[in-house]
Amino acid sequence: MVNHGSSIRNHHQLLSAIDPRPTLITAASHFYQLGWMVGTAGNLSAKQPDGSFWITASGCHKGQLGSKDFIRIATDGTVVEQPSPESRPSAETSIHQSIYSLFPDAKACYHIHTIESNLVSGFTKDDTLPLPPLEMLKGFGVREENPKVTVPVFVNHLDVSRISSEICDRFQAAPPSVNVLLIRNHGITVWASSTERAQIYLELADYIFRYMVAARQIELSTTSIKN
Ligand SMILES: CSC[C@@H](O)[C@@H](O)C(=O)COP(=O)(O)O
Numbered sequence: 001m002v003n004h005g006s007s008i009r010n011h012h013q014l015l016s017a018i019d020p021r022p023t024l025i026t027a028a029s030h031f032y033q034l035g036w037m038v039g040t041a042g043n044l045s046a047k048q049p050d051g052s053f054w055i056t057a058s059g060c061h062k063g064q065l066g067s068k069d070f071i072r073i074a075t076d077g078t079v080v081e082q083p084s085p086e087s088r089p090s091a092e093t094s095i096h097q098s099i100y101s102l103f104p105d106a107k108a109c110y111h112i113h114t115i116e117s118n119l120v121s122g123f124t125k126d127d128t129l130p131l132p133p134l135e136m137l138k139g140f141g142v143r144e145e146n147p148k149v150t151v152p153v154f155v156n157h158l159d160v161s162r163i164s165s166e167i168c169d170r171f172q173a174a175p176p177s178v179n180v181l182l183i184r185n186h187g188i189t190v191w192a193s194s195t196e197r198a199q200i201y202l203e204l205a206d207y208i209f210r211y212m213v214a215a216r217q218i219e220l221s222t223t224s225i226k227n
Pocket residue numbers: 038039040041042043056057058059060089090091092111
């Protein structure tokens with residue numbers, strides 16, 4: 001029997017490897033609707049077979065992107081293709097560049113701003129945030145009983161190149177156990193072997209962070225009842 005689902009998916013992956021912009025436009029519009037990319041927040045990128053990557057241009061409304069709202073960047077950070085001369089690469093391009101150079105299997109890197117990611121980044125003063133041992137962690141490939149997973153938390157330096165160099169230094173020494181990082185009071189970045197998987201990772205991270213915020217609210221309300 002012909003498996004139409006998988007052949008459509010393969011076709012989609014092939015098109016996306018040729019030009020990932022339509023996939024990134026659809027993803028950004030979806031994330032905008034979810035409130036994850038409001039007010040121009042966030043940036044999405046996808047890598048091409050030659051190692052260059054298409055990334056959203058800086059300051060664009062993420063709910064209404066067009067093909068001209070992207071810039072193609074080479075592995076060394078130089079601009080390869082710029083459909084619109086007045087556009088500039090995302091202010092956070094160096095973070096995407098660091099991720100692709102650290103993780104050769106990464107084909108997509110998605111960065112969004114969610115309320116809960118900012119709230120949970122304040123749940124620890126350390127540079128790692130422990131995650132609850134939820135079943136959803138299996139979606140990141142964590143297959144352990146009662147897993148002890150942490151997410152790395154980075155300082156939100158005004159100079160973005162400081163954030164990307166800290167990401168490089170830290171992940172070269174020890175890569176994280178899940179493909180997620182938090183920038184404190186700023187947002188989430190995930191990377192994956194495909195654009196589809198990057199979206200799944202964002203959804204998983206968002207679920208876990210929403211759970212953590214809800215659990216904290218219950219804790220606080222039961223403490224106030226006891227007092
Ligand atoms: C709402 S401003 C957010 C920016 O400062 C930045 O954090 C961001 O995610 C988007 O920057 P951009 O340069 O458009 O890719």
